[in-house]
Amino acid sequence: MKRTRVHLGAAAAIVAAALTCVSGCSSADGGSADAKPSGSARAAADKADKTVAREPQACRGGTYTWFNMQDRSVLNGLADPQRIAHGSGKMTKLTEPVRRLRTDQASVVSQGPRLDPKQVLFALSTHLGFTEKEDDPDMGSGLGEPGEYAEIDPGGGEAGGSHRTVRLISYSFVRLVETDFRYTCGSGEGRRTTTGHVVTWPSSGGGLISCEEPLDKKASAAAHEAFRLSCPA
Numbered sequence: 001m002k003r004t005r006v007h008l009g010a011a012a013a014i015v016a017a018a019l020t021c022v023s024g025c026s027s028a029d030g031g032s033a034d035a036k037p038s039g040s041a042r043a044a045a046d047k048a049d050k051t052v053a054r055e056p057q058a059c060r061g062g063t064y065t066w067f068n069m070q071d072r073s074v075l076n077g078l079a080d081p082q083r084i085a086h087g088s089g090k091m092t093k094l095t096e097p098v099r100r101l102r103t104d105q106a107s108v109v110s111q112g113p114r115l116d117p118k119q120v121l122f123a124l125s126t127h128l129g130f131t132e133k134e135d136d137p138d139m140g141s142g143l144g145e146p147g148e149y150a151e152i153d154p155g156g157g158e159a160g161g162s163h164r165t166v167r168l169i170s171y172s173f174v175r176l177v178e179t180d181f182r183y184t185c186g187s188g189e190g191r192r193t194t195t196g197h198v199v200t201w202p203s204s205g206g207g208l209i210s211c212e213e214p215l216d217k218k219a220s221a222a223a224h225e226a227f228r229l230s231c232p233a
Helices: 039-054 115-128 223-231
Strands: 002-005 013-015 061-076 082-084 107-111 159-160 166-185 193-211
Touching: 039 159, 061 115, 061 223, 115 166, 115 193, 166 223, 193 223
Parallel strands: 002 193
Antiparallel strands: 013 159, 061 166, 082 166, 107 193, 166 193
């Protein structure tokens, strides 16, 4: 997944710290991975498994239609303002931690003939312009995959060189993409359709804003939201 870092509206010279990639984590309840439910719970699970097994695999070479798509920059983490004193004459470390504001998890759900989620994400990535049709789907789509959580940029770095005291705020964002889709393949009486919904992202990262500098109109929605939440009018 592509990862970016931007700095917007800073009143001081900013030296960005190296970004630290955060791997997705999973939790376990300590039970056996092979343990199965018993009684009515087990019967329900077996019935669901058989239902899935009976669902046919979607044929290849079909066409995707994307609709109700939302593609937006979402604020998912924010630090408290850190005051950088005027005339300090030295670089100051940005130490306020970025706290998570929301949890976004990638997913691909569908109804109808079964589709490989990786194939769905690759088709969406091609639609968004991140991959080409000729690319190898096995090399990945560059999008957040089902089960992954959007990362929180940790912030950090240093600031200095200001001619006045400023309040700087680190924030984290994710470019969240949500869309419905329809996949159709076959012809005539053999024509089959699968419908579904995707939540994913092509990029995430972090930025820095100053409460003493108005944001440019071209700044992202996440930057504007960080400014609204952190900088009193």
